[in-house]
Amino acid sequence: MLAVSASTGSDVTFVACVQLIRLVLMLIAAPVIATLLTRRASRRQESVGV
Numbered sequence: 560m561l562a563v564s565a566s567t568g569s570d571v572t573f574v575a576c577v578q579l580i581r582l583v584l585m586l587i588a589a590p591v592i593a594t595l596l597t598r599r600a601s602r603r604q605e606s607v608g609v
Contacts (some may be wrong), residue, residue, distance in 0.1 A: 564574040 560578060561571060561574060563569075563570050
């Protein structure tokens with residue numbers, strides 16, 4: 560993405576900042592989402608009786 564922005568004359572600093580924010584948000588959100596999905600799956604298994 561940075562190579563494309565550099566070659567097209569876009570603001571490379573802005574693109575790098577947006578990508579960094581996206582990375583940090585995913586590093587925070589991924590464990591939370593995984594925990595929620597795991598809890599949901601375990602509740603579903605308990606209700607089915609497996």
